[in-house]
Amino acid sequence: MATKTQTKTKKSYSxxxxxxxxxxxxxxxxxxxxxxxKLEVYMSWTAVIAMAAGIxxxxxFSIIGWDELAAGLLAVGNLIGLLMFIQAIYGYVVxxxxxxxxxxxxxxxxxxxxxxxxxxxxxxxxxxxPKKKIVEIEQK
Numbered sequence: 001m002a003t004k005t006q007t008k009t010k011k012s013y014s015x016x017x018x019x020x021x022x023x024x025x026x027x028x029x030x031x032x033x034x035x036x037x038k039l040e041v042y043m044s045w046t047a048v049i050a051m052a053a054g055i056x057x058x059x060x061f062s063i064i065g066w067d068e069l070a071a072g073l074l075a076v077g078n079l080i081g082l083l084m085f086i087q088a089i090y091g092y093v094v095x096x097x098x099x100x101x102x103x104x105x106x107x108x109x110x111x112x113x114x115x116x117x118x119x120x121x122x123x124x125x126x127x128x129x130p131k132k133k134i135v136e137i138e139q140k
Contacts, residue, residue, distance in 0.1 A: 014129035015062065018071055021122045022055050025078055028115040032085065035108040042092050047084035050077050051119075067131035075123040082116045089113075 029051040036043040054077015061070035089109065096105055 028119045044084040044088035047081040050080035071126045078120040078123040
């Protein structure tokens with residue numbers, strides 16, 4: 001009796017990594033919004049909205065099975081968020097570097113900058129991870 005082999009695709013471990021990156025992106029947006037919401041000069045709501053839109057888009061496209069596009073959309077949302085953060089915080093960085101009013105960076109700036117960079121790099125890594133694995137099923 002001959003056996004047939006069928007191939008079936010399943011989500012790989014990179015889907016779980018992408019979910020972790022979505023959580024990291026959400027934490028980054030939340031920490032930034034809570035840290036700088038009272039300082040309108042250094043706050044970019046566009047960054048928060050772009051990151052939230054990237055999370056929602058990545059989640060929706062993951063659910064419908066377009067994992068490759070989902071990782072790319074998450075990375076684009078994180079890139080836009082990072083660039084808007086840099087644009088909004090540029091004045092603060094200049095003030096500290098020149099030494100006009102402040103002598104050192106405060107903790108919330110260091111935490112937010114680190115979170116933005118880490119979430120962007122992690123989302124870029126998820127773009128290059130394999131999204132689906134092929135499983136062979138033998139049938140009799």
